[in-house]
C-alpha cells in the first residue's frame with residue numbers, strides 16, 4: 001500500500017488552515033518506508049498530528065531552496081537528535097550539499113546521526129536518483145525563479161507468474177520462479193525460459209509531485225501515466241497575470257491531461273483563496289480541462305491499495 005498525507009498545502013505564506021508545503025509518502029512493502037516531499041515550516045508538528053513517526057523518515061526530497069519548502073528541516077533534525085536517532089538521513093535537492101552544509105552550520109552542536117546530502121542534477125529528461133529492491137525515485141528540472149526540480153515516486157515494475165502460461169508450457173512451480181523473477185531468464189533441461197513467457201508485467205504505481213513551477217510541458221515526461229499527479233496551483237485563472245513564477249489551476253490540469261494521469265491533486269494554494277467559494281472556483285476551472293481533479297487540504301490522505309484509490313481526511 002502507498003499512503004500519501006498532505007502536511008502543508010499553502011504557497012509562500014501559510015494560513016490558519018494551510019501550513020507550508022510538505023507531503024509524506026508511506027510505503028508498506030516488505031518493510032515500512034517513509035519519505036517527505038519538501039519540508040516546510042511546521043512539518044514535524046504536522047507529522048505528529050497525523051500520527052506519522054518522523055523518526056522513521058528514510059529520505060527527504062527538497063524541490064528547491066525557498067524557505068517555505070525547507071525551513072522545517074532545522075527543527076525536525078534537532079528533534080530527531082534529541083530523540084536519539086542513529087539511522088542516517090538522506091536529503092535530496094538541487095545543490096543539496098551546499099544548502100545542507102549551510103543549514104547545519106546554524107547549529108551549536110552536531111547531529112549524532114549522519115546527514116547525507118544528495119545533489120540532484122538538473123535534467124530536462126527524467127533521471128533516476130534513488131532505488132532499492134521495491135521502489136525508485138526520479139527527478140526532472142522544472143521552471144521557477146531558482147533551480148527547481150519535480151520528483152516522482154514509483155513502485156518498481158514487477159512480473160507476476162501466470163499459472164496458465166506455466167501449464168501451457170508444461171512447467172511446474174518451484175524455487176526457480178524466484179530466480180527467474182530476478183534474472184529474467186532461467187535454463188531448464190537445456191531450454192531457456194524468458195520471464196515474459198511465464199509471467200505478466202505489472203506496472204508499478206507512480207506518484208509525481210511538481211514542486212514550484214510555471215506551466216512546464218517538459219514535466220509531462222516525468223508525470224506520464226502517473227496514478228497521481230500532485231501539481232502546484234498557486235492561483236486561479238482569473239489571477240493568471242498576477243504571478244509569473246507559478247502555475248494556475250488550469251496549467252496544472254493541462255499537464256495532467258497531457259500526461260494521462262488518473263487523479264490530479266492541486267496544492268500550494270495562494271492565501272488569496274480561503275473561502276469555500278474560492279476553492280470551488282479553482283476546482284471548477286481545473287475540471288473543465290481535467291475532470292478527475294481534487295484540491296488538497298492539510299491532512300488530506302490518499303491510500304492506494306491494489307490500484308484502488310481511497311481518499312479521506314487524516315484528522
Ligand SMILES: [Zn+2]
Nearest residue numbers: 011012068212
Ligand atoms: Zn513555494
